Amino acid sequence: xxxxxxxxxxxxxxxxxxxxLALAGCASGDPLAPEPxxxxxxxxxxxxxxxxxxxxxxxELDAQALEEGGFTVExxxxxxxxxAYVPALEAGEVDLFPEYxxxxxxxxxxxxxxxxxxxxxxxxxxxxxxxxxxxxxSSATDQDSYNVTAEFAEANGLESIGDLAGVDGLILGxxxxxxxxxxxxxxxxxxYGVTVGFQATGDTTVESLLEGIVNVANVYSADPxxxxxxxxxxxxxxxLFLASNVVPVAxxxxxxxxxxxxxxxxxxxxPEGLVALNVQSTVDQLGFTEIATQWLTDNGFLG
Amino acid sequence: MNLFVEAWxxxxxxxxWEGAGSIPVRVGExxxxxxxxxxxxxxxxxPLGWLIGxxxxxxxxxxxxxxxxxxxxxxxxxxxxxxxxxxxxxGPSTVLVLVLLAIPPILAGAYAGLEVIDRRxxxxxxxxxxxxxxxxxxVEVPLGLPLLLGGLRSAxxxxxxxxxxxxxxxxxxxxxDIVQGIALRRYDQMLGAAILVIILALLLDAIFAILERxxxxxxxxxxxxxxxxxxPTGRRATAxxxxxx
Amino acid sequence: xxxxxxxxxxxxxxTLQHIRLxxxxxxLGFIIALPLGWVAYRYRLTRGLVLTLVGLLxxxxxxALFVILPPLLGIGFLSEANVLIALxxxxxxxxxxxxxxxxxxxDQGVKQAATAMxxxxxxxxxxxxxxxxGPVLLAGLRxxxxxTVSLLTVGIVVGVQSLGYxxxxxxxxxxxxxxxxxxxxxxxxxxxxxxxxxxxGRWLMPWTRVAKSAQRKAAVA
Numbered sequence: 035x036x037x038x039x040x041x042x043x044x045x046x047x048x049x050x051x052x053x054x055l056a057l058a059g060c061a062s063g064d065p066l067a068p069e070p071x072x073x074x075x076x077x078x079x080x081x082x083x084x085x086x087x088x089x090x091x092x093x094e095l096d097a098q099a100l101e102e103g104g105f106t107v108e109x110x111x112x113x114x115x116x117x118a119y120v121p122a123l124e125a126g127e128v129d130l131f132p133e134y135x136x137x138x139x140x141x142x143x144x145x146x147x148x149x150x151x152x153x154x155x156x157x158x159x160x161x162x163x164x165x166x167x168x169x170x171x172s173s174a175t176d177q178d179s180y181n182v183t184a185e186f187a188e189a190n191g192l193e194s195i196g197d198l199a200g201v202d203g204l205i206l207g208x209x210x211x212x213x214x215x216x217x218x219x220x221x222x223x224x225x226y227g228v229t230v231g232f233q234a235t236g237d238t239t240v241e242s243l244l245e246g247i248v249n250v251a252n253v254y255s256a257d258p259x260x261x262x263x264x265x266x267x268x269x270x271x272x273x274l275f276l277a278s279n280v281v282p283v284a285x286x287x288x289x290x291x292x293x294x295x296x297x298x299x300x301x302x303x304x305p306e307g308l309v310a311l312n313v314q315s316t317v318d319q320l321g322f323t324e325i326a327t328q329w330l331t332d333n334g335f336l337g
Numbered sequence: 338m339n340l341f342v343e344a345w346x347x348x349x350x351x352x353x354w355e356g357a358g359s360i361p362v363r364v365g366e367x368x369x370x371x372x373x374x375x376x377x378x379x380x381x382x383x384p385l386g387w388l389i390g391x392x393x394x395x396x397x398x399x400x401x402x403x404x405x406x407x408x409x410x411x412x413x414x415x416x417x418x419x420x421x422x423x424x425x426x427x428g429p430s431t432v433l434v435l436v437l438l439a440i441p442p443i444l445a446g447a448y449a450g451l452e453v454i455d456r457r458x459x460x461x462x463x464x465x466x467x468x469x470x471x472x473x474x475x476v477e478v479p480l481g482l483p484l485l486l487g488g489l490r491s492a493x494x495x496x497x498x499x500x501x502x503x504x505x506x507x508x509x510x511x512x513x514d515i516v517q518g519i520a521l522r523r524y525d526q527m528l529g530a531a532i533l534v535i536i537l538a539l540l541l542d543a544i545f546a547i548l549e550r551x552x553x554x555x556x557x558x559x560x561x562x563x564x565x566x567x568x569p570t571g572r573r574a575t576a577x578x579x580x581x582x
Numbered sequence: 583x584x585x586x587x588x589x590x591x592x593x594x595x596x597t598l599q600h601i602r603l604x605x606x607x608x609x610l611g612f613i614i615a616l617p618l619g620w621v622a623y624r625y626r627l628t629r630g631l632v633l634t635l636v637g638l639l640x641x642x643x644x645x646a647l648f649v650i651l652p653p654l655l656g657i658g659f660l661s662e663a664n665v666l667i668a669l670x671x672x673x674x675x676x677x678x679x680x681x682x683x684x685x686x687x688x689d690q691g692v693k694q695a696a697t698a699m700x701x702x703x704x705x706x707x708x709x710x711x712x713x714x715x716g717p718v719l720l721a722g723l724r725x726x727x728x729x730t731v732s733l734l735t736v737g738i739v740v741g742v743q744s745l746g747y748x749x750x751x752x753x754x755x756x757x758x759x760x761x762x763x764x765x766x767x768x769x770x771x772x773x774x775x776x777x778x779x780x781x782x783g784r785w786l787m788p789w790t791r792v793a794k795s796a797q798r799k800a801a802v803a
Contacts, residue, residue, distance in 0.1 A: 085741060104362040112751070114741030117522045210504065210513060211520035213358075232358075234517070235507045237753050242507065315711050316755045319585050321592065340653060385662055407725070408772030410732045413749040413765040494641050501643040515646050519739070526779050533645030538641035 046205060079292060082119055082128040083111040087322070088176060088312050092280060094326035095303070096296050099335050101183070103295045116141055124163055129285045135171055136276025137178075138283065140216075149273030151175075153279070162283075169282045169293055172300035174308040176256035177278030180206075180268045186249055194269035194290060198228040198250065207235035207248030215255040217274050225274045240265075256305070258313040280308065302333045326329040344528035358513070364533060367510040370500045373543075374435030375493055382440045383485065386447020390481065392471050396448065403441035411438055411499050427506045438499055439492040446488015450481025460474050482552040497538045511537075574578035585759040593748075604731045604771070606666050611673020611726055617737045618674065619681020620707075633679055636734050640675035644668065644733050648740045656802060673726045680722020684715035714735040717790050720783040727775040732768060745771075 036245040079100055084092035090111050097107045110128060113119045120141065122128050135154045139146050144160040147156045155171050162168055180195055187193070190201050198204060212218045213232050230250060236243040242258045243251035253260055253267075259266060280303060282296050307329075314325045330336040347353060353360050388561060389395050411434055418430035462476045501512030512532045518527035586593065622632040647668040657663050688752050696710040738746030745764045752760030783790065 085738070085750060087751055112738075112741065112743065112747060114739070115520060117520070119742050207507075209520065210517035213517065214521055233507055234504070234509075234513060235424075236505055236516075237750075238419065238424045238427070238506055245423070245425045247424065247507075314756075319588075319755070319757055321589060340650075378768055404724075404728070404776060405773065408728045408732060408769045408776075410735045410746075410749075410765060410768040412735050412746065413768065416749050416753040417758070417761045417765055420636065420753065420756070420761060494637070498641050498643045501645050512643065512645060515643065515649070519649050524650070527646060527649050531642060531650060534643050534646065535638065535641050539638065542637070542641075 046258045054208075059070060078106045078108050079288070080108045080110055080129045080145075081129065082113050082123070082131045084116070084119070085112045085114050087315050088254075088308070089132055091311050091325050092303070092308075093130075093314060094134065094322045095299050095329060096130060096282060098323075098326050099295050100292055100328055101170045102330070102336055103291065105289075111288065118132050121283075124166065125285060126165065126285055130292075131283045133281050134176055134278035135168075135281045136278035138168075138281070140276060144216075148275070149276050151277035151279055154277050155279070158281070165286050167286050167288070169285055170297045170300050174256070174300075174303040174305050175257045175278055176254045176308060177279065178208075178212075178252050178275050179255045179260075179270070181243065181251050181253045181260060181265040182188075182249060182263045182268065183243060184266055192268060194271055195222070195228065195274060196226045196271070198222075198230075198268070198271055199226060201228075203232040204228065204250055205208045205233055205248045206230040206250045206252065207233045207239045207242045208252030209236055209239075210234035212252055217276075221274050225272050256308045256312055258309055258316060261309070262317075292300055299330075299335065302335075305316040340524055340528055343525035344532060347525040347529040358509070360533065361579065363509060363511050363513060363530070364537065367497070367500050367509065367512075367534070367537065370432060370435065370503055370508070371493070371496050371537075374432050374439055374496050374500075375489070375528045378436045378439035378443055378492065378496075379489065381436070382443035383447050385430040386444045386485075387451060387473065387478065387481075388490075389444075390448035390451025391477060393452075396452075399444060399448065401515075401555050403444055406437055409437060411435075412502055412505075414507065415502055424506075428481045428508060429490045429507060431503050431508055434502075435496050435499060439496050442495070443485075444488070445483070445492075446485045449488075450484035453484065454480045473482065483549055485554050486545055490542060490549070493541050493545065494538050497541060498534060501534060529582060585757055586763050587713070589760075589763075593763055593767060596743065596745050596747055596764075597771065600731070600734060600768070601771060603662065603666065603737075603742070603744060604669075604727075604734055604775070606725050607669035607673045607730050607802075608723070608775075610666075610670045611677050611730075612723060614670070615674045615681050616675030618678040620685065622678060622682040623685040626647050630681065633682065634653040636675045639671050644736045645739060647671065648737060662742055664740065665734065665742040668737075669730050669733060673730055676726050676729065677722050680719060680725070681715075684718035684722065685711060687718045688714045713787065716783070716787045720779060720787075724779050727779060730771045731772040731775060735764070735768060 068287070081093050081097050081100075083090040093109070093111055097109055100107050113122065113128075117130065119128065122297075123131055135151070135158050136149075137150065139158045139161065141153050142163070143157070146154075146157060148157045151171070155168075158168055182192055191197060197241070206219060206222070208218075213220070213234065219230050221231050222230055233242070233248050235251070237246060239248070239251045240253055240257070240263065242248050243253075243265070244263060250268075251265075253265070255267065260267070263284070280300065281301065284293070311325055311329060314320045314328075315322065327336065348360070385399070389399050392484050414437070415431060416432045416435060419427050423431050449541070458480070459472060462472045465473065500510050501515060503510045504512030504516045514530035515527050518530065545547060618632060618636065622629045648665060651657065651664050651668055652661075655667070657667075692714065693706065693711065696706045702711060734744045735746030735749060737744055738750050745767050748760050748764030748767075752758070752764065
C-alpha cells in the first residue's frame with residue numbers, strides 16, 4: 035500500500051527538518067521565536083501534520099493533490115502539538131499545515147470572543163502572523179464538543195449544555211489542558227452555570243465515558259465514535275466552543291497554483307466526509323496514504 | 338536560568354499547594370503508584386532471586402528474561418495493557434507496567450547478593466549442621482542484603498521516574514503537571530513538576546542509602562574494615578552495574 | 583496480522599529510523615562517560631560527587647527532559663538534537679558508574695606489574711587497565727543500549743519519529759495490533775543491539791571466554 039513517493043519520507047524529512055530546525059534554533063537562541071527562513075526552495079512544498087490521525091489524513095489529501103498538480107511535496111507529519119509546530123510554521127520550515135479555525139485563533143489570540151464560524155474565520159485572518167496566510171476554510175469541522183451517553187441524556191433530559199445545570203455529580207473528561215481552557219470547567223460555570231469535576235482522561239476519553247468514569251466527555255466532533263456509540267452531542271447555543279473548521283495555514287509565498295488546488299480540496303471536504311475518512315482509519319484500519327488516494331480519486335482529483 | 342526562577346515561583350505559589358490536583362495530591366498519587374509497584378515487584382522478585390541464588394539453578398534463564406524485560410518499552414506497554422484490559426482497569430495496568438520495570442534489578446540484586454558470598458562460608462554453615470532453610474535465612478539472606486538493597490534502590494529510582502507516564506491514562510501523579518504543561522506551554526509548571534520528581538527520587542534514594550548502611554551484619558562490617566578485598570570483584574561489579582538501569 | 587501485513591513498509595521505515603536515532607546516544611554516552619568514570623574511580627574525593635550527580639540525572643523523567651531541554655539549550659523543539667541530547671544524558675548516567683566499577687575491577691597486582699615493566703600512566707591505562715576493564719564496561723554498555731532503544735519511544739510525545747509513533751497513533755485509532763507491533767519491534771531492536779555487543783565483546787576480548795571457563799572449573803573444583 036505504500037507508494038513509491040513515500041519511500042524514505044520519514045528518514046529524509048525528519049533529518050532535513052531536524053537539522054534545519056536545530057540550525058534555526060541555534061541562530062535565534064529562542065526556539066519559540068525562530069527567524070523566518072526565506073531561503074527555502076520554492077518548488078518543494080513541506081507539509082506538516084499534527085500528531086492526530088485525522089489531521090494526518092487531511093495533510094495527505096493536500097499532499098497527493100499537490101503532487102498530482104505537479105508540485106514536489108515533502109511530508110513532515112505527526113509533529114506533535116500546536117505549541118511545537120506553530121513556531122516551525124512561523125519560521126518557514128513548514129509551508130503548509132492543516133489546521134482548525136477556532137483552536138488556531140485561540141492560540142494566537144487567547145482572549146478572542148468570536149464563536150461562530152464566519153466570525154472566527156474573519157478574526158483569524160486578522161491575527162495571522164506576517165509571513166503566513168490562512169487559505170479558504172472547509173465546511174468540515176472537527177471541534178471540541180461535550181457529549182454524554184444516550185442513557186444519561188434520556189435519564190436527565192439533556193439536549194443542550196445548559197440542561198446540565200442542576201444535575202449533580204457531573205464529571206467532565208478530556209485532555210489535561212481542558213482543565214485550564216476557557217471552555218473547560220470555568221467556562222461551563224460562567225456561561226451555563228454548570229458545575230463539574232474534572233478528570234484528565236486524555237486519549238481514553240470516549241472509553242471513560244462509556245465505562246461511566248466520567249459522564250460528560252469532550253470529544254472532537256468528527257470522531258466516528260460519537261456515531262458508533264450513539265453518544266449525544268450537547269447543543270451549544272451560547273457559543274462556549276469556537277467553531278473549528280478545517281483550514282490550511284500556509285506560508286505567504288505559496289504559489290497561487292498550489293493555493294487553488296488546496297482550496298478545491300477544502301471545498302470538497304464536507305463534515306460527513308471527514309467523519310467517513312476517520313472511520314476508514316479507525317474501523318477499517320487503512321493507512322492514511324490509501325485513504326487519501328481513494329478519497330481524491332472518488333472526488334475527481336486523481337486519475 | 339530564568340526558567341528555574343519561574344519553576345521555583347510555581348513550586349512556592351500557595352495556590353498550587355491546596356485543593357484538588359495540588360502539589361501534595363500529585364506527590365501522594367505519585368508515591369502511591371511507586372510504593373504499590375515496588376511492593377508487588379519485591380514480593381515476586383526477592384523470593385525468586387533467593388531461590389536462584391541458593392540453588393544456583395535457573396540463573397541463565399533469569400538473566401535472559403530480565404534482559405528481555407528491560408527491553409520492553411514502558412510507554413508502549415502501558416498503552417497496550419490499557420487497550421487490552423479496558424480503561425476501568427487502567428490502575429492495575431499501570432502498576433503492572435511499573436512492576437515489570439522493577440523486577441529485573443530487584444531479581445539481579447537478590448541472586449547476585451547470594452552469589453557473591455564466599456562458598457566457604459556456606460560450606461562452614463552446612464558443616465556445623467545448619468539445615469538448608471537455616472543457611473538461607475541465617476547466612477545467605479543477611480550477607481546478601483547489601484546487594485539486594487542496591488537492586489531495590491535502582492528499581493525505585495526507575496519506578497519513580499517512570500510513574501510520570503501514569504498521567505497519560507488519567508491516573509494523575511506528577512506526570513500530570515508535565516503533560517498538561519506541554520499542552521499549555523507552561524515551562525514553569527513542567528520544570529517544577531520535574532524537580533519534584535527528582536526530589537522524590539533523592540529522598541527515596543537517601544532512605545535506601547541509610548538502610549544499606551545498617552543492612553550489613555555487624556560482624557561483617559567489623560571484619561570488612563580490615564578486609565583487603567574492598568574493591569569489588571569482577572563478578573560482583575557486573576551484578577551491580579547490571580542492576581543500575 | 584492484517585494490520586502488520588498491510589503496513590510492513592511503515593514498520594520498516596520506523597524501525598530503521600529507530601535504529602539510526604538509537605546509535606548516536608549509545609556511542610556518545612560511552613565516550614563522555616569514560617573520562618567521568620575515570621575521575622570517579624581515580625579520586626576518592628570526587629567519586630561520591632560524580633556518581634551521585636550522574637545518578638541524579640537518571641531520575642529526571644524522560645518526558646520532562648524532552649520538553650525542558652529546548653528552551654534551556656536554545657535548540658529547536660522538533661529537532662532530533664533534543665531527543666538525542668536527552669538520551670545521551672541518560673546513557674552517561676548509567677555508563678559513568680559502570681566505567682568507575684570497571685576500572686576498579688582490574689586486579690591491583692596486574693597494574694603494579696605493568697607499572698614495574700615500565701608503562702607510563704597514560705600508556706598503562708589504554709593498554710592494560712582499559713582492556714582488562716572490558717567485561718564490566720561491556721555489561722554497562724549493554725544496559726545503556728537496551729534502555730536507550732526503549733526510552734527513544736517517548737520522543738514521539740515531542741514529535742520525534744520513532745517506533746513510538748505506533749504507540750500513540752495505534753492508541754488513538756484503537757488498533758491493538760499496531761501498538762503491539764511497536765512493542766515487539768522495540769524489543770527486537772534492543773535484543774539485536776545486545777547480541778551485537780556480546781559478539782563485539784567476544785571479538786575484542788577473546789580472553790574473557792577462557793577466563794570464564796577457568797572460573798567455572800575453579801567453582802566446580
